[in-house]
Amino acid sequence: MLTTNNLTKTVKLPEQSLTILSEVSLTVNEHDSVAIVGASGSGKSTLLSLLAGLDTPSEGEVELAGHPIHKLSEDERAAVRAQYVGFVFQSFHLLPGLTALENVMLPIELKEDKNAQTKAKELLEKVGLAERLNHYPHQLSGGEQQRVAIARAFASEPKILFADEPTGNLDTANGEKIIDLIFDLNQQLGTTLVLVTHDDRLAERCQRLVRLEAGKVIEDSVNESFEQAKTAETA
Amino acid sequence: MRGMAWRLFKRDWQSGEVKVLFFALMIAVMAMVAIGTITDRTHRAMGEQSSEFLGADYTLRSPRPIEHDWLEKGRSDGLELTESTGFSTVLAKGDEFQLVSVTALGGKFPLKGEFEIADKPFTRGQTMQAQPEQGTAWVEPRVLAVLGAEKGDTVDFGSIQLTIAGVIVGGPGQASEMFNVAPKVYINQADVERANIIQPGSRVSYTLFIAGDIQSRENFIDWVKPQMNKTQRLTGGKEGTPALQASIERAETFLRLASLISVVLAGVAIAVAAGRFSRRHYDYAAIYRCLGMQIAQVHRLYLSQLIIMGLIGSALGVALGLLIQQVIIVQFADFLPKPMVPINWAPVIAGGLSGLVVLIGFALPAFFQIARVSPLRVLRKEMVPQPVSSWLIYLLAIFTMALLMWWQSGSLKLVGILLAVALVAFVIIRLMAWLIFKVGLWIGKRGSTAVRYGLGQLKRYPAFTISQVTAFGLAFIIMLSTVLIRSELLNEWQSQLPEDAPNHFLINVQPSEVPNLESILAEQNVETAGIYPMVRGRVTGLNGKPIEEAVSEEAQNDGSLRRELNLTWVENVPNANTVVKGEWWNDAGQPDEDGVYQLSIDQNLAGRLGVDIGDVFEFSIGGVDVEGKITSFREIQWDSFQPNFFMIFEPGALNENMATYITSFYLPAEKKPTLNTILREMPTVTIIELDAIMEQVQTILDQVTAAVEFIMLFVLLAGIAVLYAVLQASKEERVLSSTLLKTLGAQTKFIRMTLLSELALLGIFSGILGVIGGEVLVFVLYQEALDIEPVLHPWFWLWVPLIAVAFICLAGWWGLKSLLKQPAHQVLRQL
Numbered sequence A: 001m002l003t004t005n006n007l008t009k010t011v012k013l014p015e016q017s018l019t020i021l022s023e024v025s026l027t028v029n030e031h032d033s034v035a036i037v038g039a040s041g042s043g044k045s046t047l048l049s050l051l052a053g054l055d056t057p058s059e060g061e062v063e064l065a066g067h068p069i070h071k072l073s074e075d076e077r078a079a080v081r082a083q084y085v086g087f088v089f090q091s092f093h094l095l096p097g098l099t100a101l102e103n104v105m106l107p108i109e110l111k112e113d114k115n116a117q118t119k120a121k122e123l124l125e126k127v128g129l130a131e132r133l134n135h136y137p138h139q140l141s142g143g144e145q146q147r148v149a150i151a152r153a154f155a156s157e158p159k160i161l162f163a164d165e166p167t168g169n170l171d172t173a174n175g176e177k178i179i180d181l182i183f184d185l186n187q188q189l190g191t192t193l194v195l196v197t198h199d200d201r202l203a204e205r206c207q208r209l210v211r212l213e214a215g216k217v218i219e220d221s222v223n224e225s226f227e228q229a230k231t232a233e234t235a
Numbered sequence B: 001m002r003g004m005a006w007r008l009f010k011r012d013w014q015s016g017e018v019k020v021l022f023f024a025l026m027i028a029v030m031a032m033v034a035i036g037t038i039t040d041r042t043h044r045a046m047g048e049q050s051s052e053f054l055g056a057d058y059t060l061r062s063p064r065p066i067e068h069d070w071l072e073k074g075r076s077d078g079l080e081l082t083e084s085t086g087f088s089t090v091l092a093k094g095d096e097f098q099l100v101s102v103t104a105l106g107g108k109f110p111l112k113g114e115f116e117i118a119d120k121p122f123t124r125g126q127t128m129q130a131q132p133e134q135g136t137a138w139v140e141p142r143v144l145a146v147l148g149a150e151k152g153d154t155v156d157f158g159s160i161q162l163t164i165a166g167v168i169v170g171g172p173g174q175a176s177e178m179f180n181v182a183p184k185v186y187i188n189q190a191d192v193e194r195a196n197i198i199q200p201g202s203r204v205s206y207t208l209f210i211a212g213d214i215q216s217r218e219n220f221i222d223w224v225k226p227q228m229n230k231t232q233r234l235t236g237g238k239e240g241t242p243a244l245q246a247s248i249e250r251a252e253t254f255l256r257l258a259s260l261i262s263v264v265l266a267g268v269a270i271a272v273a274a275g276r277f278s279r280r281h282y283d284y285a286a287i288y289r290c291l292g293m294q295i296a297q298v299h300r301l302y303l304s305q306l307i308i309m310g311l312i313g314s315a316l317g318v319a320l321g322l323l324i325q326q327v328i329i330v331q332f333a334d335f336l337p338k339p340m341v342p343i344n345w346a347p348v349i350a351g352g353l354s355g356l357v358v359l360i361g362f363a364l365p366a367f368f369q370i371a372r373v374s375p376l377r378v379l380r381k382e383m384v385p386q387p388v389s390s391w392l393i394y395l396l397a398i399f400t401m402a403l404l405m406w407w408q409s410g411s412l413k414l415v416g417i418l419l420a421v422a423l424v425a426f427v428i429i430r431l432m433a434w435l436i437f438k439v440g441l442w443i444g445k446r447g448s449t450a451v452r453y454g455l456g457q458l459k460r461y462p463a464f465t466i467s468q469v470t471a472f473g474l475a476f477i478i479m480l481s482t483v484l485i486r487s488e489l490l491n492e493w494q495s496q497l498p499e500d501a502p503n504h505f506l507i508n509v510q511p512s513e514v515p516n517l518e519s520i521l522a523e524q525n526v527e528t529a530g531i532y533p534m535v536r537g538r539v540t541g542l543n544g545k546p547i548e549e550a551v552s553e554e555a556q557n558d559g560s561l562r563r564e565l566n567l568t569w570v571e572n573v574p575n576a577n578t579v580v581k582g583e584w585w586n587d588a589g590q591p592d593e594d595g596v597y598q599l600s601i602d603q604n605l606a607g608r609l610g611v612d613i614g615d616v617f618e619f620s621i622g623g624v625d626v627e628g629k630i631t632s633f634r635e636i637q638w639d640s641f642q643p644n645f646f647m648i649f650e651p652g653a654l655n656e657n658m659a660t661y662i663t664s665f666y667l668p669a670e671k672k673p674t675l676n677t678i679l680r681e682m683p684t685v686t687i688i689e690l691d692a693i694m695e696q697v698q699t700i701l702d703q704v705t706a707a708v709e710f711i712m713l714f715v716l717l718a719g720i721a722v723l724y725a726v727l728q729a730s731k732e733e734r735v736l737s738s739t740l741l742k743t744l745g746a747q748t749k750f751i752r753m754t755l756l757s758e759l760a761l762l763g764i765f766s767g768i769l770g771v772i773g774g775e776v777l778v779f780v781l782y783q784e785a786l787d788i789e790p791v792l793h794p795w796f797w798l799w800v801p802l803i804a805v806a807f808i809c810l811a812g813w814w815g816l817k818s819l820l821k822q823p824a825h826q827v828l829r830q831l
């Protein structure tokens, strides 16, 4: 689904150039769920933006759903995103001028799907906002806004969902709800998950854990607690 | 995609996103349509009015009868035409006779304006457009005085007799011809042949009076002009009233400027609003891009929005503009020229289209930015799009602006001036930005924390600060220069026609009658503009050569060489005359060693004839040759309503016994009977009454003044609207930063100080920019376009920045205070 090879990102500062990500090689399989963790400033967001094709690496390769996105132009990457990718961000990034329903409809409309409205309504029902369809973001609480964002992320039926600290702005209870939602949808739709998080509860529920330090991968492990959770579930 | 653009537009509209931009556009179009239409209508109405001086829209004068096919063409073009024949002859009654200037009318007259025909001199009469019936004549009052006749009497006219059917007390007048003319008499064309009065060799001129709607008459003029020969002369529009020409031209320039200025204001408002719109939409675009929209798609999305907005906004703006101009024209009908002419659609269409052009020129660069935002912005808020090359933006804006201005004003020169001043303003703005930084460092060390923070706000976002200062500054430049030019024009006009400007001329006063005249006038407390001797003479040579050989062919055709000139002599420089080259005589009466006296000449005439200081003219005066050596050039204020002379001799040069005297004075209506005393005691003196014409001149000036005042008011309102729009557009940045301060625990008082010092600094900088730019603009305009002596206005140097600070602080604070009262989290949610 997603492979990187020696992914490196350097930025030029006035004085010197700074390497914020060096030689990251990863493989993420379909239906995997991967948590990227690490201290603040370790390069998590940078890695995510490269994986999702929002930015281009200075060196190395990224292949997303068979597309060599390090070689693609802005627009070609956008096309790949439209087809395969969903996003959830820490600050929810809803369009303030659009209602909850319209926000969710947007990616579906971009795919020129005629049934945008029905699909968006279904999704909002799934995230428990059936009553709030015509409310604007500023009329919703932070948790509700994040749920709209999740509905929107899944609206385009992405093969892979990227999330940058999706629970970062929420209290424990709401964070919990969001985590449940993401994994429910991941289960139902078979979506691959790549999450950046500081939240242990969220990290625990992923199959894999990738730890960054100063731009380098220092750990890439299968999550034991995940195995436990799975066994517990089957039992 | 278009469906989506429309939906987004509607949603943006509901959320208030596009309202600012939309209203900026609407107000801009409204202003352009309203100013354009009012200007156009008053302009044309004024044209109509000056036509009343001519008695027609155009006159065509020829020494031979007007070509037959010209008449046919004119009639088939749907024009009103009246032919007339003009010549001088003598009217006699018993032993008395008077040289008169006859106009024989072949149809009704005047075509524009009306005659006022009375039964007795100096009374009110009946107004009409007509021609005297066959066998009758309408005469000017002094004919009656000289002939001792009254209405109903018959006078000898060639071989027939005419009955005096009325006295002309009002009607078309030609101020330029008010000297030397014998009193006017109007008769019927048919009587010319009956009287057998035109002999071969008589000097006769044929005049065709032309009137009609603008399209047909311009058509006709374009057709006839190339066929005219040198001896034929076309006069039209404002040329009919030379005394007013300069005033009307200046007023027109002012109005044209005003409509240009409305374009600039529109551009500023739209650029600011578009900048805000695009900043607000970076997030949207980043999300669109993140969700997989192509750059071109985003472009198309926003372009479609722009076009939707442009069409609706322009349409509404046109409608509102039309409404406003109608309200103004109806409301102020008393002050505007009458009758008001109907709307001409050209400026309306121009206004509407300009809206679109301005929108594209000023908003496109900002809109173009939107799609270039990196999708990374969803992760890193600080990512803003690479600016489109700023040169491209400026070039596009300047180019559209120039094009629009040219289109609106039809004057490349005005456009050039405005662009040059824009360039100066640009340099000043850059300088200011640098200054803000320097002053910032200085205050930073001294000012209170709040002031420092306010300044920091400006320093942190230099581009944003510059754009605000530019927008405010431009608005102030425009408002200031409008006010300055308006005051100057009004001053000029008031001084041009003071309350007691001479309104009567006396000519043909015999030397022996001068003392008597002086005492009569003194008795009535009437002050004259001086009593000047007048001698008629013809220029025969220059520097010893016959004049035909001495000057160019063009100069030979100059009126001054083709007819007799009025010459005078005075000791001192007369009022309304300024020596601009050479020196005035100070040893009056002393010829030089060759016995040649000094001569002073009108500088324009000198230019036309190509003569210079030191040249010697030869004159033939009553058969005697006289020489005069040019020692000075004068600039003459021709519209001063006092006797003015092209050429003035040093005293002693001319024979006093050949002179008659001329004077002018102001005579209020209640002293009119003085004229009867003068006529009784000096029957040969000719009185020219200008009071009626001057009343008309005054009316026109009043109306022009009113028009200028309205337009100024309108420009000021538009300027304030722009200032307000800019404050609105920058409001949320201010609210955001102060709300942040609040969350950080700052006191309301501290926040208020911060905001006020930021606003005050903006006010000072834009006020200074306004003063410098305004002075430069006005200086250049005075010199290049308005022909007014440029001056500086130090008085405003202090006031404008002060007013700017007061306005920006007040309006800015007013818009913010309700938001600042709300709890922080509520404010943050609304943004």
Ligand SMILES: Nc1ncnc2c1ncn2[C@@H]1O[C@H](COP(=O)(O)OP(=O)(O)OP(=O)(O)O)[C@@H](O)[C@H]1O
Pocket (backbone or CB within 6 Å): A011, A018, A020, A038, A039, A040, A041, A042, A043, A044, A045, A046, A047
């Ligand atoms: N465009 C840039 N210019 C300069 N430095 C950058 C740039 N982008 C990222 N960095 C730096 O690279 C480092 C990694 O940034 P990144 O945002 O990926 O960290 P992060 O792991 O997501 O941190 P956090 O958990 O705080 O979000 C940081 O030190 C950041 O300052």
Ligand SMILES: [Mg+2]
Pocket (backbone or CB within 6 Å): A044, A045, A046
């Ligand atoms: Mg991060």
